[in-house]
Amino acid sequence: MSESDVPVMLHPENRRYFLYAGRPVVLITATEHYGAVINRNMDYVRYLDEMVDKQLTLSRCFLLFRELEHQPQNPHSPCKPLPGEYVAPFLRTGPGFTTDGYPRFDLDQWDAEYFERLHGFLAEASARGVIVELTLFSNTYAEHIWALNPLNIRNNVNGIGAIAWQDYNSMRDPALFDRQKDYVRKIVREANRYDNFYFEVCNEPGCFAQAPGHASADEIMAWQAAIRQVIRSEEATLSKKHLVVQVPVGKGRGETALESLADEPTIDGINFHDYHRLTYRSVPIPPMGRWVERDLNLNPINYLFTLCQDADKPLIFDEDNAASGYQDIEAWTVHRKRAWATVCSGGHYDMIDFSIQPGGQEGSTPAARTYLRSWMKHLSSFIHGTDFVHASPVRGFCQRLPEHTFAAALAKPAAEYVIYVADEREVGEVGVGDPCEGVIAFNLPLGSYRVKLFDPVSGRYEGAEQRIAGGDVSLALGPFTHDIVVHITAA
Numbered sequence: 001m002s003e004s005d006v007p008v009m010l011h012p013e014n015r016r017y018f019l020y021a022g023r024p025v026v027l028i029t030a031t032e033h034y035g036a037v038i039n040r041n042m043d044y045v046r047y048l049d050e051m052v053d054k055q056l057t058l059s060r061c062f063l064l065f066r067e068l069e070h071q072p073q074n075p076h077s078p079c080k081p082l083p084g085e086y087v088a089p090f091l092r093t094g095p096g097f098t099t100d101g102y103p104r105f106d107l108d109q110w111d112a113e114y115f116e117r118l119h120g121f122l123a124e125a126s127a128r129g130v131i132v133e134l135t136l137f138s139n140t141y142a143e144h145i146w147a148l149n150p151l152n153i154r155n156n157v158n159g160i161g162a163i164a165w166q167d168y169n170s171m172r173d174p175a176l177f178d179r180q181k182d183y184v185r186k187i188v189r190e191a192n193r194y195d196n197f198y199f200e201v202c203n204e205p206g207c208f209a210q211a212p213g214h215a216s217a218d219e220i221m222a223w224q225a226a227i228r229q230v231i232r233s234e235e236a237t238l239s240k241k242h243l244v245v246q247v248p249v250g251k252g253r254g255e256t257a258l259e260s261l262a263d264e265p266t267i268d269g270i271n272f273h274d275y276h277r278l279t280y281r282s283v284p285i286p287p288m289g290r291w292v293e294r295d296l297n298l299n300p301i302n303y304l305f306t307l308c309q310d311a312d313k314p315l316i317f318d319e320d321n322a323a324s325g326y327q328d329i330e331a332w333t334v335h336r337k338r339a340w341a342t343v344c345s346g347g348h349y350d351m352i353d354f355s356i357q358p359g360g361q362e363g364s365t366p367a368a369r370t371y372l373r374s375w376m377k378h379l380s381s382f383i384h385g386t387d388f389v390h391a392s393p394v395r396g397f398c399q400r401l402p403e404h405t406f407a408a409a410l411a412k413p414a415a416e417y418v419i420y421v422a423d424e425r426e427v428g429e430v431g432v433g434d435p436c437e438g439v440i441a442f443n444l445p446l447g448s449y450r451v452k453l454f455d456p457v458s459g460r461y462e463g464a465e466q467r468i469a470g471g472d473v474s475l476a477l478g479p480f481t482h483d484i485v486v487h488i489t490a491a
Contacts, residue, residue, distance in 0.1 A: 007195040007242050008131055010268060014389045015312050016346055020131060020196065024389045027058040027131065027316060027348035028339065028380045030373055032356040034062040034135065035078025037117045039358050040085040042078045044121045047362040050369070052128040054377040055384075058350055059130055060318070061121065063187060064089065065138035065203065066148055074292075074325050074354050081358070087114045088150050089183055098155040105150040107158045107179055115190055126196040133245070133318070134191060136184055136227065138203035140165045151179060166214035169205045170223045177223075181230050188234040191242075198243035200318075201227050204273060206249040217249045221260070224249075228266050245269035247318065248276055255279050262311035270311065271318035272304065280308050288317070292325035294334055294427040298341045298406040305345035306395040317342045320351040323427075327355055327365070330427060332372035337422050337483055339376065340456060343383055344408035344420040346393035378459030382485070387416055402438025402477060404431065414445040414470075415490050422483040435479035440486065444470040447490060451475065454485035467491065 008020040018025040029051070036044040036059065051059060062079060069080045081087075083100035091111045094103035125132050140146040146165030147154060153161040163173045171177045191197060206220045215223075228244055235241050246267045248256040258280040261270050272278075274289040285304050289295035305315055320338055323331035335351050342349040355361070355368035364373055390412050397409035398419065406424035411417050421440060425432035451466040468475070468488075477484060 005195065007240050008198055009243065010313065011389055016309070016314055017389055018131070018314065021129065024384075025057055025131065026343060026380070026383050026388060027314075027350065028343065028376060028383070029056045029058040029060075029350050030054075030335075030353035030376050031056075031058065031060045031350060032362070033074070033077035033079045033352050033354060034060050035066070035081060035358065036061050036121050037114070038062060038064070038066055038087050039078045039081040040087050040113075040117075041081065042358040043360075043362045044117075045124055047356060048124050048128050048130060050356075050363045050373070051130050054369075054373045055380040056373075056376060057129075057131055057380060058133060058348075059125060060133045060135060060200075060350060062135050062138060062203065063118070064136070064150070064183070065140075067145060068148070070144075074352075076357055077352075077354055078356070078358050085358075087111065087117060089114050089186065090150050090156070093157065095157065098150075099147045099152075105156045107150070107156050107160060107182075110186065118187075118190060122191060122194045122197060126194055130196065132197040133200050134187070134197050135200040135203050136187065137169065137180070137201065137205075139205055140168050151176060164214060166211055169202055170215035170219045171226060172215060172219070177226075180227070184227060184230045185234045188231055189238065192235065192238045192240050195240070198245060198268070199231055200245050200247070200271060202247070204247065204250060206251065217251050217256070220249050225266075232266065243268040245271055245314070245316065247271040247273065248278060250276065255284065258285070258308060262308065262313070267313070269314035269316055270308075271316045273319045274317075274322055278304070283307060289320070289322040289338075291321050292323060294323045294326070294331060296334055296337060296424065296426050297322070298337065298408075298422060298424050301338060301341045301347075302345045302393075302395060302406070302408045305342060305347040306393045309346055309393060314348055315346065316348040316350065318350050320349065324352045324354060327368065329371055332368070332375070333482060334427065335372065336375045336379075336456060339379055340420045340483060340485070341406070341408050341422065343379060344393070344410050344418055346410065374459070375456060378456055381459065382454060383418075386410070386418060386487075387412055391416065391418070398440050398442045400439055400441035400474070402436050402440070405436055405438075407440065409442075414447055417444070417486075417488040419486040419488070420483065421477065421480075421486065423481075433481065435481050437477055437479045439474050439476050441472070441474045443472055444468075444488070446470040450489050450491050452487045453477075454487050456483050456485060461487075
């Protein structure tokens with residue numbers, strides 16, 4: 001196979017990153033809310049044009065799950081199609097009607113329109129160099145959302161899915177599990193020709209869904225392992241092999257041991273969401289934030305990604321909703337800083353951008369394009385201009401920092417260093433957003449180096465280049481607002 005015919009893979013020189021079309025890739029995105037295929041009203045070509053304009057490398061795509069327009073923080077999104085605009089893998093035939101008032105699904109018949117949209121989306125994304133995360137399943141969260149699913153007995157003519165919503169992500173109902181496997185095999189076969197995607201087994205499995213008498217975390221993990229095996233077995237008969245990533249099973253207030261994913265060879269990458277309560281090799285990891293509470297939490301982000309570096313696989317902040325429910329500069333600044341902190345800690349970053357809506361707003365809004373989406377472009381452009389493949393995150397790289405600041409650093413010893421320095425004060429805290437200044441101190445190997453300052457807001461290097469010698473280094477940072485990047489290269 002040529003480079004252009006090889007599916008996205010782990011980079012052979014650093015398995016924490018990806019290799020696609022011959023290029024090393026960091027996943028960086030402000031993605032639409034996952035409805036590019038399932039929402040008939042979503043113009044995915046216009047959306048993808050905006051993605052490539054902003055140099056964003058990932059789009060997350062749900063293949064079955066949909067939501068209701070019921071949450072005040074994000075009442076509308078591509079993942080919440082009008083009932084008549086929902087396109088499922090299965091054909092609506094009746095007799096009888098689903099809970100949304102349209103004909104029931106026949107699970108024995110595939111819907112041609114759905115697969116036309118799937119092929120169209122993957123092909124258009126491929127033409128633009130955008131990688132797609134194909135998410136096969138999701139937690140169903142509550143009875144009113146499970147009631148929308150074609151695999152619910154109320155919505156199909158096949159008598160499948162007479163279970164409680166908490167048991168959907170398990171093998172408790174053999175007939176339902178057989179249908180889930182049939183659906184996975186069909187998706188695997190249809191998508192196999194494309195190189196620009198990887199699979200995610202399930203979105204947020206078990207998230208706060210544990211209840212007496214229902215599927216346990218162990219059952220949900222066993223179900224995910226079985227779905228992974230279906231993917232691997234089906235692809236064994238096909239020409240191309242794709243990566244499979246997985247997210248930890250949420251246990252409500254309980255903690256999940258992350259090494260169960262890190263050490264599993266059939267899992268190629270690990271997805272995180274901001275709510276997770278995790279441990280890694282018995283070390284507790286603080287949650288990275290609360291849902292739409294504008295939490296900044298830069299230190300927990302850096303801690304998770306640096307602690308887990310020995311996992312030897314990509315660590316993906318796959319859905320950051322710290323402030324995604326708000327369409328304002330304050331919220332977008334939170335996400336800019338969390339994105340830079342993640343990437344400069346060795347991770348990949350994905351947030352939902354609710355400014356992207358079906359029915360004419362697939363290209364986002366002027367404000368979001370000017371601020372959030374341009375800021376993400378600056379991050380992607382900058383990091384892909386560095387030798388991140390041969391760099392490693394170093395927690396505590398700086399021995400001294402200006403007051404109220406945080407730092408995350410990527411280091412390629414004696415060659416290149418990226419130090420992201422940010423105001424760590426939370427939204428609402430006294431002084432947040434006031435200019436920061438002071439000295440950063442760190443140690444470099446002996447040698448001569450160039451130092452430039454990069455502005456994450458403008459996307460430009462600011463000020464004159466400095467020359468420094470290795471050893472113990474102290475740099476004075478003039479006033480900056482919110483964040484600045486210190487970029488050091490060997491002279």
